[in-house]
Amino acid sequence: MQNSLFIKAAFSQPTHRPPVWLMRQAGRYMKEYLAIKEKHSFLEMCRTPEIAADVTMLPVDLLGIDAAIMFSDILVTAEAMGGKLRFENGAGPRFDNPVRDKAGIDALLNPDVPEKLGYVADMIRIVKQRLNGRIPLIGFAGAPFTVMSYLVEGKSSRDFKITKQLLHNEPALAHELLSKIARVTTDYLNMQIEAGADALQLFDSWAESLSWDDYREFAHTYVSEIISGLNRKDIPIISFCKGSSVFAPLMAQAKPDVISVDWNADLAALKRSLPKGIAVQGNLDPHILYAEKRVIKERIYRLCDSMSEEDGFIFNLGHGIMPDMPFEHIKYAVDLVKEYKWQK
Structure with a gap:
């Protein structure tokens, strides 16, 4: 896969056009996905390699x-550690045993990752066989802070009040929990590499809720630990968080190959501010895909033109595709990027 557009861009090598993939590119905006989901629960889909x-x-x-x-889902690591995970229609993930004190942290398992999460490795091997070298396969995991926030809150949260109380009132306990999650996450990503993943993305979806100092202490520390613990020769890793437009300088210190950037940043300016050799991914506002096609084209070309002088650019959204986005618009956006040629 070293000659693929995606891998070359991830390693900041020249490409004739930007490679394109989209976060949440397999999901509820597709009728084909909904047809599968009518027959299986979300967790059943995740746990069954063929599905x-x-x-x-x-x-x-x-x-x-x-x-x-x-x-897959970013919370399978938390489930493997003993979190009682379920998904409610319209309400998202829930943990029936929130972790909020020393006893809860001590009760979490240090699982045998291939035993508990081997279904993910099996799925990777099946996909690699089906892809047959056409394009790379990206594996992923949730970053420790984001996974911790779900375990502590017990569900999605708007303000992360309980999580922040743990960080600020019991920082030693927070670090103990984050360390446990980081160890499992490192093992999980290494399992994915061994199974055949060609690249990895680490999702710190809720990092934007943190202050600069809290991000550095409770998020960046563990992202750095995970990246340094990966057996990843020729395997690029992408670091993503909401808030990357602010936290990119710290994110770069963890030495990812790619920083995935939200839509709040001037992507070209941010790229130039990063150390040489770190690529960027992003950063179209997903809401553009609701717009008329003429607007979609203008915005995509504007973004690609702005990156024309830079090696190391992967086209993506600043976050994921929303469930009610028109499939036709998403396909149109992908085709536009694939037809684009650098004017260098």
């Missing part, structure tokens, strides 16, 4: 993107 492989392949076959990303 997860089918979903992973949907955007490969229907969109023609330049990289696949495995179908």
Whole structure:
């Protein structure tokens, strides 16, 4: 896969156009995905390698993107550690045993990752066989702070009040919990590499809720630990968080190959501010895909033109595709990027 557009861009090598993939590219905006979901629960889809492989392949076959990303969920590591995970329709993930004190942290397991999460490795092997070298496969995991926030809150949160109380009132306990999650996450990503993942993305979805100092202490520390612990020769890693437009200088210190940037930043200016050799991914505002096609084209070309002098650019959204986005608009956006040529 070293000659693929995606891998070359991830390693800041020249490409004739930007490679393109989209976060949440396999999901509820596709009727084909909904047809599968009518027959299976979300967790059943994640835990069944053949079904997860089918979903992973949907955007490969229907969109023609330049990289696949495995179908799973960032919270499977927390479940493997003993979190009682379930998904409620319209309410998202829930943990029935929130972790909020020393006893709760001590009760978490240090799991045998291949035993507990081997279904993910099996799915990767199936997808790799189906891809047959056409495009790379991206594996992923949730970063420790984001996974911790779900374990502590017990569900999604708008303000992360309980999580922040733990960080500020019991920082030693917070670090103990984050360390446990980081160890499992490192093992999990190394398992994905061994199974055949060509690249990895670390999702710190809720990092934007943190102050600069708290991000450095409770998020950056553990992202750095994970990246340094990966067996990743020739395997690029992408670091993503909401808030990357602010935290990018710290994110770069963890030495990822790529920083995935939200839509609040001037991407070209941010790229120039980073150390040489760190690529960027992003950063179209997802809401543009609700707009008329003429607007979609203008915004995509504007972004690509702004990156024309820079090696190391992967086209993506600043966050994920929303469930009610028109499939036709998403396909149109992917085709626009694939037709684009650098004017260098």
